[in-house]
Amino acid sequence: MKRPLSKRQQTILNYIKDFMGNNSYPPTVRDIQTGCEISSTSVVDYNLQILQREGYLQRRREVSRGIELLGETATSTLRNLISIPVVGNIAAGEPLPLVNTEQWNDTDFDNVDLPPFLTKGKENVFALRVKGESMVDALVGDGDLVLLESIEQPQNGDMVAAWLKDREEATLKHFFLEGDKVKLVPANSYMQPITVAAANVSVRGRVVGVVRTM
Amino acid sequence: MKRPLSKRQQTILNYIKDFMGNNSYPPTVRDIQTGCEISSTSVVDYNLQILQREGYLQRRREVSRGIELLGETATSTLRNLISIPVVGNIAAGEPLPLVNTEQWNDTDFDNVDLPPFLTKGKENVFALRVKGESMVDALVGDGDLVLLESIEQPQNGDMVAAWLKDREEATLKHFFLEGDKVKLVPANSYMQPITVAAANVSVRGRVVGVVRTM
DNA sequence: AAATTATCAGAACAGGTGTACTATGTCAAT
DNA sequence: ATTGACATAGTACACCTGTTCTGATAATTT
Numbered sequence: 001m002k003r004p005l006s007k008r009q010q011t012i013l014n015y016i017k018d019f020m021g022n023n024s025y026p027p028t029v030r031d032i033q034t035g036c037e038i039s040s041t042s043v044v045d046y047n048l049q050i051l052q053r054e055g056y057l058q059r060r061r062e063v064s065r066g067i068e069l070l071g072e073t074a075t076s077t078l079r080n081l082i083s084i085p086v087v088g089n090i091a092a093g094e095p096l097p098l099v100n101t102e103q104w105n106d107t108d109f110d111n112v113d114l115p116p117f118l119t120k121g122k123e124n125v126f127a128l129r130v131k132g133e134s135m136v137d138a139l140v141g142d143g144d145l146v147l148l149e150s151i152e153q154p155q156n157g158d159m160v161a162a163w164l165k166d167r168e169e170a171t172l173k174h175f176f177l178e179g180d181k182v183k184l185v186p187a188n189s190y191m192q193p194i195t196v197a198a199a200n201v202s203v204r205g206r207v208v209g210v211v212r213t214m
Numbered sequence: 215m216k217r218p219l220s221k222r223q224q225t226i227l228n229y230i231k232d233f234m235g236n237n238s239y240p241p242t243v244r245d246i247q248t249g250c251e252i253s254s255t256s257v258v259d260y261n262l263q264i265l266q267r268e269g270y271l272q273r274r275r276e277v278s279r280g281i282e283l284l285g286e287t288a289t290s291t292l293r294n295l296i297s298i299p300v301v302g303n304i305a306a307g308e309p310l311p312l313v314n315t316e317q318w319n320d321t322d323f324d325n326v327d328l329p330p331f332l333t334k335g336k337e338n339v340f341a342l343r344v345k346g347e348s349m350v351d352a353l354v355g356d357g358d359l360v361l362l363e364s365i366e367q368p369q370n371g372d373m374v375a376a377w378l379k380d381r382e383e384a385t386l387k388h389f390f391l392e393g394d395k396v397k398l399v400p401a402n403s404y405m406q407p408i409t410v411a412a413a414n415v416s417v418r419g420r421v422v423g424v425v426r427t428m
Numbered sequence: 429a430a431a432t433t434a435t436c437a438g439a440a441c442a443g444g445t446g447t448a449c450t451a452t453g454t455c456a457a458t
Numbered sequence: 459a460t461t462g463a464c465a466t467a468g469t470a471c472a473c474c475t476g477t478t479c480t481g482a483t484a485a486t487t488t
Contacts, residue, residue, distance in 0.1 A: 006434090006435085008435085008436095023282075024240070024282045024283075025239050025240050025277075025279045025280065025281070025282070026238070026239050028278070028474075028475060028476085029475065029476060029477090030474080030475065030476095038436085038437095039436075039437055039438080040436070040437050040438060040439090041438095041475085041476080041477085042436080042437075042438080042439095042477085042478080042479090043435075043436050043437075045476075045477070045478090046434095046435070046436075047435085050434095059476095061476080061477085062443080062444080062475095062476065062477080063239075063444090063476085064242070064278045064279060064444065064445075064474075064475055064476070065239045065278060065279050065475090066239065066476085067239070068237075068238045068239070069238075112331075113329050113331075114329060115326075115328060115329060117326070117427065118425065118427055133403070136353060136402055136404070139350060139353045139354065139355045139358075139426075140353065141353045141401060141402075144353075159428060187355060188350055188355075189347070190350070207428060208427065208428060209425070209426055209427045209428065210424070210425070210426040211332065211423070211424075211425055211426075212353075212423055212424040212425075213331065213332055213422065213423045214373060214421060214422060214423065220464095220465085222465085222466095242444080242445060242446085243445065243446065243447090244444080244445070244446095252466085252467095253466075253467055253468080254466070254467045254468060254469090255445085255446080255447085255468095256447085256448080256449090256466080256467075256468080256469090257465075257466055257467075259446075259447070259448090260464095260465075260466080261465090273446095275446080275447090276445095276446065276447085276473080276474085277446085277474090278444080278445055278446070278474065278475075279445090280446085
């Protein structure tokens with residue numbers, strides 16, 4: 001039905017959302033032009049036409065800032081919500097995606113809009129979509145959204161998203177550094193902790209929340 | 215503190231509110247002019263300056279439609295979060311609280327503000343705070359917030375919050391009506407389903423989401 | 429390779445839009 | 459009647475802004 005959007009169209013759409021979140025009025029064509037570093041207003045107009053044709057937004061002809069977001073996009077624009085990029089999946093057999101913070105505004109990703117209390121007001125929060133049932137021992141199921149704070153070094157007790165190099169396995173566990181070893185404790189206390197060499201663990205982020213819809 | 219507004223200023227303020235309710239972008243000076251049947255743009259500008267000075271709105275100079283409503287006006291117009299009452303706890307040994315829908319607005323409860331996608335846009339959604347580890351087989355842990363839609367009769371397959379009368383136990387399970395019996399299937403497929411008499415089950419709501427912060 | 433489509437670049441135009449300026453009117457206090 | 463603050467009118471300007479046009483480039487299909 002809906003054809004996939006080009007990268008530039010994604011960028012524009014996310015810029016509009018971001019703009020309206022900050023400003024309470026929509027951007028002009030030229031706001032979008034400079035904001036997305038596009039060389040011509042006609043390119044913006046061209047892509048806005050496509051976004052309109054594909055049903056992502058509505059435009060009022062000849063009306064300045066006459067852009068109205070449609071669908072889920074609309075509800076998300078408004079304030080009090082923090083837009084978080086869903087940068088990839090987390091699954092047992094797949095490596096955790098590594099994402100540069102700089103890219104986050106470049107909007108190559110789907111975004112979810114969440115209230116601030118879920119992200120603790122942190123800026124550097126991203127989300128991973130859970131695939132499969134491999135995280136049930138962390139009380140996280142298939143399709144759940146895991147909110148991760150990008151951090152340098154986890155504190156003992158933090159729940160982290162970790163990649164175990166030798167097992168080639170992603171996991172969500174409580175993190176405890178014990179010398180040159182790391183003890184990983186499942187949230188579900190019925191399960192056993194595991195202990196591995198610190199060099200074998202690659203931590204991608206600290207879990208700050210989990211969101212499930214059904 | 216705030217001086218009373220003149221009739222014309224009231225008219226303008228209401229027109230702006232009305233306009234933004236219909237259009238998702240603020241009006242221009244000339245929109246206000248014609249909408250309020252004012253003969254000159256300078257009159258609009260003059261009164262907008264006063265409305266700004268008195269704190270009713272904010273203007274961005276040189277920006278078309280650069281009007282931002284302040285105060286209660288703002289939050290009421292742009293409501294993007296849905297306020298959900300946390301009506302009580304859900305724990306293994308405690309009965310599920312029974313709450314009248316009418317009371318929800320009466321703010322006897324703590325509220326959480328969530329984005330609409332978490333509540334599927336339903337009106338009759340409330341939340342329960344999970345106490346204890348008894349719901350781990352539904353992938354729900356201590357402190358999680360369970361979002362429930364108040365419903366008449368669950369559909370087969372819905373995850374529901376149910377009270378088992380004989381066991382005096384609250385539980386979260388997938389619901390299947392099979393004749394005069396009800397099969398309750400845990401989300402965690404490693405656990406076994408249970409089957410009980412339909413008369414023994416009291417369903418309080420359908421689970422539409424789970425939210426966890428840590 | 430050729431043709432077709434999708435996308436981008438640059439410039440220009442016409443009308444939209446915030447603002448400034450001057451003049452006039454209202455109305456209460458002096 | 460005079461004053462002075464408040465309010466309104468009309469007009470004009472300079473910039474903003476959506477749109478259009480022509481042409482070029484990249485991606486895809488034939």
